[in-house]
Amino acid sequence: MKNAYIHHLCIQTKSYLETVEFYTEALGFEIVQQTPNFHGRAYNTWLKLGDFYIELQTGKQHEVLKPVYSNSEGIVHFCIWVEDLPFEVERLKKLNVHFKQKDGEIIYEVENGALCKLIAPEGTIIELRNNRGI
Template sequence: MTKNYVHHLCIQTNTYLESVEFYTKALSFEIVEESPNFHGREFNTWLKLGAFYIELQTGKQDEKLAVANSNSEGLVHFCLWVENLQQEVERLKELKYCFILKNGEVIYRVENGYLCKIKAPEGTIIELRSNKEI
């Protein structure tokens, strides 16, 4: 049997500079490749965290992308495991990023672990979770 794994997610953005800053500074992704003027797009950029990649791209020339909506079909959020959730939340608060609250709480328990959610500039919701297992 062949080995399979998630290679990347592709995220489109109208707020390219803010999104790059968020993924690199807030979530510690590194820029692997940045391609300006990529097939009619202002930018197509590869970001890496461990063995996981995000392909971050702008819309095609003169295209305004529709706003993300968590009540639509398709990807609702993606999740990153963090070693120390409380420490990570404090670091992100210092960077002035805002969290999505649940019952007024930043960190909350869901079944066998704790998590929080943060919204990227382009609208992608990222869950940060304390437990590796489901």
């Protein structure tokens, strides 16, 4: 795959308005395109952060979406690198973002840096990381 790169992740949600607000207000994504009534879905929306996109969509009409389970196969989380992790955590606390804690801590040290994990309204786990040396 010469000259290839990851373009987007697709995330489904049953809490569309809350999810759009989370990704735009808390994480800084911008809405690039919002399409109502998209092939049996209430919405299909493209969100962008830098060169990375999320295709956010509601389930198809009369479809029941099951909750995300973090111990399943497939993508477990995605990560956003931030310059000042403590600043971002304090900013997100004011927005009542739900953090996943480890041993009672929001920010914890890992090899080559520190990280925290957020849980989006639809259940996606998002890691914020401040790397050293990677």
